[in-house]
Amino acid sequence: DVKVTQSSRYLVKRTGEKVFLECVQDMDHENMFWYRQDPGLGLRLIYFSYDVKMKEKGDIPEGYSVSREKKERFSLILESASTNQTSMYLCASSLRRVGYEQYFGPGTRLTVT
Amino acid sequence: ELKVEQNPLFLSMQEGKNYTIYCNYSTTSDRLYWYRQDPGKSLESLFVLLSNGAVKQEGRLMASLDTKARLSTLHITAAVHDLSATYFCAVAYYGGATNKLIFGTGTLLAVQP
Numbered sequence: 001d002v003k004v005t006q007s008s009r010y011l012v013k014r015t016g017e018k019v020f021l022e023c024v025q026d027m028d029h030e031n032m033f034w035y036r037q038d039p040g041l042g043l044r045l046i047y048f049s050y051d052v053k054m055k056e057k058g059d060i061p062e063g064y065s066v067s068r069e070k071k072e073r074f075s076l077i078l079e080s081a082s083t084n085q086t087s088m089y090l091c092a093s094s095l096r097r098v099g100y101e102q103y104f105g106p107g108t109r110l111t112v113t
Numbered sequence: 114e115l116k117v118e119q120n121p122l123f124l125s126m127q128e129g130k131n132y133t134i135y136c137n138y139s140t141t142s143d144r145l146y147w148y149r150q151d152p153g154k155s156l157e158s159l160f161v162l163l164s165n166g167a168v169k170q171e172g173r174l175m176a177s178l179d180t181k182a183r184l185s186t187l188h189i190t191a192a193v194h195d196l197s198a199t200y201f202c203a204v205a206y207y208g209g210a211t212n213k214l215i216f217g218t219g220t221l222l223a224v225q226p
Contacts, residue, residue, distance in 0.1 A: 033213075042217060042219050043201070045213060102146075104157075106155045
């Protein structure tokens with residue numbers, strides 16, 4: 001089974017803090033994704049990566065950056081957390097680049113106060 | 114860009130009844146996924162539909178795809194409480210460098226005893 005893990009289930013941070021969310025997949029998938037999920041808005045793509053050190057902006061990249069130094073690990077960084085970044089963050093991975101099934105991690109519920 | 118609309122957004126139904134969730138999308142695609150999300154948990158893949166007329170069934174859930182109408186349906190037969198969850202459809206979008214899945218806003222299904 002594909003396993004996607006995320007470093008924390010719940011995080012509480014203060015406004016202005018730098019926040020790191022980590023995601024690890026164990027199936028040698030090429031592609032990794034970060035989404036945020038908000039009520040009534042569904043899943044919105046923040047960033048994705050189709051190879052080590054490669055990244056592409058999704059639909060809502062503002063206020064976020066990412067890092068992929070190893071194939072199995074994809075990090076989401078909030079340089080200066082703000083209250084409007086309070087959300088559920090979901091990481092996913094897929095085998096190939098083009099529209100393949102994505103496997104999701106358990107999610108991180110981030111609260112910024 | 115591809116837009117994906119689901120309806121209804123919320124569905125309250127009684128056990129034993131049948132109902133259908135609809136997923137419309139705006140441009141041509143060749144694969145569509147249905148996911149389930151239980152409260153506080155991550156997304157779990159249910160079905161992948163790859164061609165016009167494709168039908169997949171698992172237990173009380175049946176998904177179908179009409180690529181000409183750009184419509185997928187998720188039909189629930191004789192609902193039981195265990196089916197209570199949020200259901201998302203996701204459509205593959207091929208935008209050159211930005212191939213990705215576009216998710217609907219989700220349908221919250223509540224099955225009442």
